[in-house]
Amino acid sequence: MTEQVPTSVLSDHPCHLGEGPTYDATTDTAWWFDIREGLLFEAQLGSGGIRVHTLGRMASALGRIDAERHLIVAEDGLYVRKLADGVMTLLCPLEADNPTTRSNDARVHQSGTFWIGTMGRKAEPGAGAIYAFHRGKISLLFPRISIPNSICFSPDGAIGYFADSARAVLYSVPLNPATGLPRGEPEVLLRHTGIGGLDGSVCDADGQIWNACWGASRIDVYSPQGERLRSLRVPAKQASCPAFVGPDLSRLLVTSAWQDMDAAARAADPQAGKTFLLEASARGRAEPDVKLA
Template sequence: MERVPTTILCEERCHLGEGPTYDHATDTAWWFDILERRLFEARLGSGEVRIHQLGVMASALARIDAERQLIAADDGLYIRSISDGAMVLYRPLEADDPATRSNDARVHPSGTFWIGTMGRNAEQGAGAIYALHRGEISRLFPGVTIPNAICFSPDGALGFFADTATNVLYRVALDGLTGLPCDAPEVLLQHRGAGGLDGAVVDADGLIWNARWGGGCVDVYSPEGEQLRCLRVPARQASCPAFVGPDLSRLLVTSAWQGMDEAARMADPEHGRTFVMQVAAHGRPEPDVKLANS
């Protein structure tokens, strides 16, 4: 396992840290503590971190424009005002099913937003992956237990997603102009060994950076599924990466202490913290999500 220079971005422990993203225009990283209904905002230049308490269980966000964000939550998609934190429901999503919540999500280069849902207790097959395309939500892949690793190739021609419950990472051909599938998903790789496939992001070279839940690392794969690197993360339950910084050369990684008893937390002293790693690679700016009137 490769060790790279790593610092703690935020000492505050997340029960379930997830959904990091980076606003390149303001040098600001955002991520969630899903179970505690918190949104973290980190100004990387100053090191200032603010924690916003949310009224919903949210898991991911996308930038709409300089004033607004789109947040995926347990009952739908919300538009959030950055200036005052006000949130308005934009589209319901599985709002009639209290047993499910949102999970992993990411924006395709076209501006289409993919969102995963799952059972609150990871019930088998209770989740799905949806796409918000120009204001309309469609269900892409049903019967997913724990949707994760949603990410896209730089040209938008390929999409990736995983079901952590089965440790399978899928690849699917996409229409680069819409971010919607052209074909059925195919198995890219089956992870075997310690830990499970969690959140992922694709770098500027098209490589897939996947946080390994329970493995304390980030694995790097080629678009053909070959493992190229394995980077140590100081917390066992690494959950999701995002490239950050003005040149997108650092990797922010969230973590969690969900499901860990006192002994497990003692054995994992950095559990739930959020890290920044020097990884000798470069990411890409996250695209803005496009709504119906964009």
């Protein structure tokens, strides 16, 4: 059964491809992207104020460096963005010489290492990969990924998760908790069946995996063993990624998208692309800062 928890619209801006939400607990600020339109959203949850920043390029995720800077994951590389004026400076390129690909799902490990996924702009099979930005350098972790998603980490940092949405598989991989780098090979944790598909995920304080089920209007919560524990309804069909927000990190911010919908599909799904807050009673965790070196 899918639970109906109290839900509100945080932003009624219909994102073409809403993605990459994160939350800065020090400022009570949520951030997320519209990948296709090159937009970055900034929401002060206490006041309800929302600002939209035009980035000039596709971007999909960010990590907090410190109170003044973010590391932005963009279609051609990693950029340091100053919050004060929005100026972006290229730190290092990533597949910048490959016009076929762009960035997609990403998340920061407790060690400060940033896992970053890339994919084909038209979801070309095997065109993408998952990388690690660690100690100022980018290294390839997993090649030939079609649609990288669900990058997240267990509370102790000893397990990493990622999905290839095209294969409908969520993988787990043992990690060195001190570095966020693999110390073994990925293993299949679960194979998604039924309506929808695996999209973005986040791990809570109990190690449960909260996954946006694209195409099914819901968030699915899985145990570390891959058992589905609960499902929460989302008011848009194409839920794309969750993030824990709020002073106690019990609420769930969920992005969505109208990508690939024709006029009839959008009329049937009027909330598509909006960004939601679910009163999920979660035991969330704060996102760690990314380390540049």
